[in-house]
Amino acid sequence: MAAPAIDKDAPKICPVKPGDPNYLDEASLVYEDILANPEPYYEAMREHDPVHYDKKLQMWLITRYEDLQTVNADPNLYAVGAGYREQYSKGFFEEFKAILEKDGGGFFPDAIMSEPPYHTRIRRLIEGTFTAHKVKELEGRIRKVVVDLIDSFAGNGSCDAVRDFAIPVTIHVICEQLGISLYDAKKISRWSEAVTAQIGRMQNREQMIENARHICELQKYLINEMKDREANPKNDLISGIVHASVTHEDGTVEKLTFEEAVSIVRAVLIAGNDTTATALGNLAYLLATRPDLAEALYENVDDDRFVTRFVEEHLRRMPPIRGLSRLTMEDTVLNGKHLPKGSHLLNVYGSGNHDPQQFPDPLEFKMDRPNLGRHVVFGGGVHRCIGLALARMEVKIVAQELIRRVKDLRLAIDPGDIRYMPTVATQTIANLPVTFSRREG
Amino acid sequence: MDRTPGVHANKHCEEGYGMGNLKVTMTDTAGKVHEITDVAEGQSLMEIGRAHGVAGIFGDCGGGCACATCHVYIGEGWGEKVGQPDDIEFAMLDMVSDVARENSRLGCQVRMSPELDGISVTVAPTAA
Numbered sequence: 001m002a003a004p005a006i007d008k009d010a011p012k013i014c015p016v017k018p019g020d021p022n023y024l025d026e027a028s029l030v031y032e033d034i035l036a037n038p039e040p041y042y043e044a045m046r047e048h049d050p051v052h053y054d055k056k057l058q059m060w061l062i063t064r065y066e067d068l069q070t071v072n073a074d075p076n077l078y079a080v081g082a083g084y085r086e087q088y089s090k091g092f093f094e095e096f097k098a099i100l101e102k103d104g105g106g107f108f109p110d111a112i113m114s115e116p117p118y119h120t121r122i123r124r125l126i127e128g129t130f131t132a133h134k135v136k137e138l139e140g141r142i143r144k145v146v147v148d149l150i151d152s153f154a155g156n157g158s159c160d161a162v163r164d165f166a167i168p169v170t171i172h173v174i175c176e177q178l179g180i181s182l183y184d185a186k187k188i189s190r191w192s193e194a195v196t197a198q199i200g201r202m203q204n205r206e207q208m209i210e211n212a213r214h215i216c217e218l219q220k221y222l223i224n225e226m227k228d229r230e231a232n233p234k235n236d237l238i239s240g241i242v243h244a245s246v247t248h249e250d251g252t253v254e255k256l257t258f259e260e261a262v263s264i265v266r267a268v269l270i271a272g273n274d275t276t277a278t279a280l281g282n283l284a285y286l287l288a289t290r291p292d293l294a295e296a297l298y299e300n301v302d303d304d305r306f307v308t309r310f311v312e313e314h315l316r317r318m319p320p321i322r323g324l325s326r327l328t329m330e331d332t333v334l335n336g337k338h339l340p341k342g343s344h345l346l347n348v349y350g351s352g353n354h355d356p357q358q359f360p361d362p363l364e365f366k367m368d369r370p371n372l373g374r375h376v377v378f379g380g381g382v383h384r385c386i387g388l389a390l391a392r393m394e395v396k397i398v399a400q401e402l403i404r405r406v407k408d409l410r411l412a413i414d415p416g417d418i419r420y421m422p423t424v425a426t427q428t429i430a431n432l433p434v435t436f437s438r439r440e441g
Numbered sequence: 442m443d444r445t446p447g448v449h450a451n452k453h454c455e456e457g458y459g460m461g462n463l464k465v466t467m468t469d470t471a472g473k474v475h476e477i478t479d480v481a482e483g484q485s486l487m488e489i490g491r492a493h494g495v496a497g498i499f500g501d502c503g504g505g506c507a508c509a510t511c512h513v514y515i516g517e518g519w520g521e522k523v524g525q526p527d528d529i530e531f532a533m534l535d536m537v538s539d540v541a542r543e544n545s546r547l548g549c550q551v552r553m554s555p556e557l558d559g560i561s562v563t564v565a566p567t568a569a
Contacts, residue, residue: 127503132529134505249460249481308532370569373509373536384501384508392507 024049028056029322029346029424036420038322038427039363042351051337057424059325059346060339065355065376067335068347071326072381080383081114083327083344089198092208096198099209104216105223108263111256116382123382125256126264129240132389137235138177139393145172146394146401154405154438158412161284161432162277170277173394174269179236180225188269191218195270222265241265272387278320278428279395285418286314286365287402288409288434293365298403306367311396313367316359316375322350322427324379350427352376409436463553465489466516466561470497482555486548486562487511497564504549509533511548512540516561520544523551523560539569 017023018040027034027041034041042063045052050064062068071078088109089096100107111122128134149169153159171185182188194214197203203211226242233239241264246254256264287294293310300306323346331341339345353375354362378385385391412433421428461481467490468474475495490498490511499510506529515523523546526534530550534541545565551557 123503127505130507131502131505132507132533136529304528305532305535309535312536370539371537373533374567378508380501381499382501386502388502389505389507 018044028054030056046355051335059344061346061348063348063351065352065358068352068376071347075382076115077329077332078326079115079329083325084113087199092205096208096212099212104219108259110267111260111263112267124246125244126241129237129244130386135389135393141176142173143397145176146397150401150405158435161434162281162429166277166280169280170273174272177237179234179238190214192270192273237268238265274426275320276391276394278426280398281429281432282318283399284432284434288411301400301403307396307400309367311399312372313365315377316353317365319350319353319377320426323348323424349376405439406436407439409434463558467495468563469495470564470566480553482553484553486513486551490548500549506530506547506550509537512565513546513548513562514542514565515544515546519560522556540565
């Protein structure tokens, strides 16, 4: 979640080409061209400098699968929370906090962006709400939302697969999962931007005040919903989080504090948005550019194992998350590289998923990989994405219902012209014009 | 066996202490044999392994049947009592088919009961 700012003034064209001995020194994840096609940079780092300092980004990039496992195995040395808190609403923190306390029902720090043992307590309390079995209970309702949406545009012949499809589908589904009836995609998008702006380090004071106002509105809305579920539990995620409890051996029952619960409901709404929408935009890209795979998916759409593997390999090959940050809490050595205390790291999951040591022919779409489940699409260790079962199910349902209703999906844009959102956190297509026809019968 | 975790699924899952007297033998990925004798009814093999530092048991997703980091092989003679994985668990085991076997289960989906007292399992390797 904690992504540094992209240098908007950086040159559009990367100054050197892969193969040039100076490439690693000159290339950077701040360049738009590298954000659009990071694979040569990832490959060069994995081969020549796997723990690489990106001078322009000012972060250490962790690019090999094995090193990512090492980092994820030690969440107190490689911390999530410290760096996150340090840059939260940077420069305006006290004023931001005061606005939320006055008009937003309170200031609720992100409970999940923390270290063990506090983090362990939070995860234990909410994990029961996100299990694959629990999520399965939501499948029917989510499928209905997806089918209705796809039916509403399947006859249109063309659309922007990101703006008109991936984003609205994701927002509708997350509302259904949370159990909130507000399907105002624009409003939720704006709330989402306001929350992520607090870690983007790109807002001025005026924007901070505007964002804080949106977050106040978001929190008041969520608090109302939570109070309702406290009295009237339903089968939805808000109820799950509000009523989550652990019973200790001595009979005492532990629950989340109100502040923690609000922060988690807010995080579920926001975190589930960008990443899942990215995965769905990427799915549209895959089906539009690989008619052979689209055909295979259609032929096997009722074969659960096929679709499950199809989705998993899609996520590995086009992972929504590029990288997530960590801060070293002590001096340490990682794969021979000395990292002083306070070093900012980027776990480059996008590279780990394409490490040929782990996944031979990493850029090939091979759904019969025997170790498919060992990707790092959802991270790993104690911070492994808690919504992973939800995300898988959503992408799977969309893949099935889209291919059942739509055929001849093609790009209406030159692949070279596709732009990506200016962030190192996700590899998100900004716009994806496509054409298609409704599948009759 | 409780296969429908819900809001209160963690009821018996608190880690770090056993408080029971059921026995489990776990052979970890380093070959070390853990004889655990204070297991309470309702604890999952994942929770037991994690609480006792059994190498190879991570339980990243917290027992959600969603990550395959608590993969074990059920010891000979125990398969029938433990039972077979359901569809959701099978799909996860299928994702690590390089090391999955007939007697594979996810530790988070196997909860201890008096019937399983004395069970032995081996932690599956994390790569073939």
